[in-house]
Amino acid sequence: QEEFARRIEQNNLLEVLNAVPVHKGDILFIESGTLHAIGKNILIAEIQQNSNVTYRVYDYGRVGKDGKQRDLHIEKALAVTRRVPIIKDNSSYPHVADCDYFTVDKLNLDGSFMKKMEGTVTKESFVSILFMEGEGTISNDGETLSFKKGDSFFLAAGSGSYVVEGKCDALVTTIREKAAPVRIGIDIRGSKTRIGLVDFQYQLLDEIETETKTDIPAEEFFANIGRQALDLLEKHSIGVDQCVGIGVGVPGTIDRKGGIVRYSNNIGWNRVNVAEAISKVIPVPVVIGNDADCAALGESVAGVGKDYQDMVMLRIGTGVGVGVLLDGDIFGGRGFGGSELGHMVIVDGGELCTCGRRGCLEAYASIAGLKREAMRAASIEMSAQQIYSQSKAGDMVMRRVVDTYIHRLGTGVVNVANGFRPQLVILGGELPEDQETVLGPIREMLQKECFGREHGDVPEIAVSALGKNAGVIGAASMV
Ligand SMILES: [Zn+2]
Numbered sequence: 001q002e003e004f005a006r007r008i009e010q011n012n013l014l015e016v017l018n019a020v021p022v023h024k025g026d027i028l029f030i031e032s033g034t035l036h037a038i039g040k041n042i043l044i045a046e047i048q049q050n051s052n053v054t055y056r057v058y059d060y061g062r063v064g065k066d067g068k069q070r071d072l073h074i075e076k077a078l079a080v081t082r083r084v085p086i087i088k089d090n091s092s093y094p095h096v097a098d099c100d101y102f103t104v105d106k107l108n109l110d111g112s113f114m115k116k117m118e119g120t121v122t123k124e125s126f127v128s129i130l131f132m133e134g135e136g137t138i139s140n141d142g143e144t145l146s147f148k149k150g151d152s153f154f155l156a157a158g159s160g161s162y163v164v165e166g167k168c169d170a171l172v173t174t175i176r177e178k179a180a181p182v183r184i185g186i187d188i189r190g191s192k193t194r195i196g197l198v199d200f201q202y203q204l205l206d207e208i209e210t211e212t213k214t215d216i217p218a219e220e221f222f223a224n225i226g227r228q229a230l231d232l233l234e235k236h237s238i239g240v241d242q243c244v245g246i247g248v249g250v251p252g253t254i255d256r257k258g259g260i261v262r263y264s265n266n267i268g269w270n271r272v273n274v275a276e277a278i279s280k281v282i283p284v285p286v287v288i289g290n291d292a293d294c295a296a297l298g299e300s301v302a303g304v305g306k307d308y309q310d311m312v313m314l315r316i317g318t319g320v321g322v323g324v325l326l327d328g329d330i331f332g333g334r335g336f337g338g339s340e341l342g343h344m345v346i347v348d349g350g351e352l353c354t355c356g357r358r359g360c361l362e363a364y365a366s367i368a369g370l371k372r373e374a375m376r377a378a379s380i381e382m383s384a385q386q387i388y389s390q391s392k393a394g395d396m397v398m399r400r401v402v403d404t405y406i407h408r409l410g411t412g413v414v415n416v417a418n419g420f421r422p423q424l425v426i427l428g429g430e431l432p433e434d435q436e437t438v439l440g441p442i443r444e445m446l447q448k449e450c451f452g453r454e455h456g457d458v459p460e461i462a463v464s465a466l467g468k469n470a471g472v473i474g475a476a477s478m479v
Contacts, residue, residue, distance in 0.1 A: 029097035111167030136166015185476030190318035196472035226281030245479035249294030292321025298474025316429035428464035
């Protein structure tokens with residue numbers, strides 16, 4: 001850059017410029033920002049939107065209309081000039097030129113063997129044709145015009161089929177069809193993290209599942225997550241510029257504006273700048289939210305809550321996450337705390353909760369709570385699904401464990417319904433295969449126990465439609 005500046009000043013820039021010998025028929029693509037000049041008998045086709053920006057760095061001693069030397073734009077030119085020589089090769093093959101903004105192809109009709117070219121102007125791109133040699137006719141949109149050397153035609157996007165007939169050498173410019181933009185949604189749970197590629201119709205296109213690593217520094221974990229998100233884009237040949245952003249759902253207390261996890265008791269993270277750690281690896285906007293809020297958002301944009309404005313979702317897993325949407329928006333409360341309805345006390349002085357209090361809903365309605373009660377009742381370690389199936393098969397001990405579990409969960413659901421009067425309560429996370437086992441009794445509790453009963457509005461209850469994808473899709477929808 002210093003030499004470039006010095007040579008402009010000393011007027012000897014031409015000494016170091018690269019001369020590229022050309023022959024008739026050669027086409028070179030000179031990318032924007034490249035210092036260039038042409039010799040005689042060379043045609044320059046500037047493919048660009050209307051713009052009068054030319055940064056002049058050398059003017060061959062010419063003068064303007066007023067007789068004075070024309071202004072040079074040295075500082076601006078220094079900032080934008082690519083100081084790499086153009087290489088005469090075919091790197092854009094099979095195109096004449098191909099870049100982020102346009103693609104140029106060469107059309108050659110010899111007038112005998114090849115004398116006609118038919119194409120279609122789709123809605124995705126206009127077609128611009130510059131005839132460098134020859135003559136003939138061009139038809140499009142019900143019109144036929146003749147062309148000769150030097151003419152150019154602009155066929156508007158969506159104008160349909162076109163035909164070029166005659167003899168010609170022409171440059172045909174179109175906008176390359178690019179992949180539709182996508183978003184990435186990341187759902188971080190106690191043990192597993194899922195990274196999903198989500199399109200603009202909120203369909204999950206692909207995903208990666210990875211372990212939620214708590215034995216490495218959090219920044220390192222999130223940098224790894226960023227790299228895996230990059231891999232996912234690469235796998236689908238989607239450029240980073242096609243990714244609108246990343247939404248991350250994290251359990252715990254979230255500073256949404258700052259992109260910071262203030263505290264996550266289930267994972268042990270304390271003041272972690274998630275947005276910064278991820279965007280260091282993948283340069284797109286990163287937004288974060290509470291995982292339960294993200295699951296509720298997912299159901300509201302693409303799941304069972306699509307037709308509702310006010311809903312509450314309880315997600316059952318390692319803990320009990322509760323997301324509240326009022327008027328379609330996350331209810332975040334004041335400050336960073338968010339709503340933590342999993343930590344409402346349902347049994348005064350009851351079981352010790354991960355938060356340090358006793359008797360929280362989470363201490364009973366989480367999977368950990370269910371397993372603990374089964375262990376106490378039968379002294380065998382069982383998975384939630386084993387507990388549910390033994391209960392269904394008629395095991396009276398497990399039946400009692402499950403009934404008590406559902407009743408406690410139902411107490412939490414009724415309290416939430418009384419607090420927010422949602423139109424819909426959604427249950428997600430780990431539920432028995434036969435969902436009605438849980439839905440039925442809780443529906444009955446809502447009808448009997450909601451304040452005002454039939455005189456008020458008793459919310460409906462449903463199971464998540466997106467299942468384990470709710471968090472990923474909801475996280476992506478925050479971007
Ligand atoms: Zn608690």
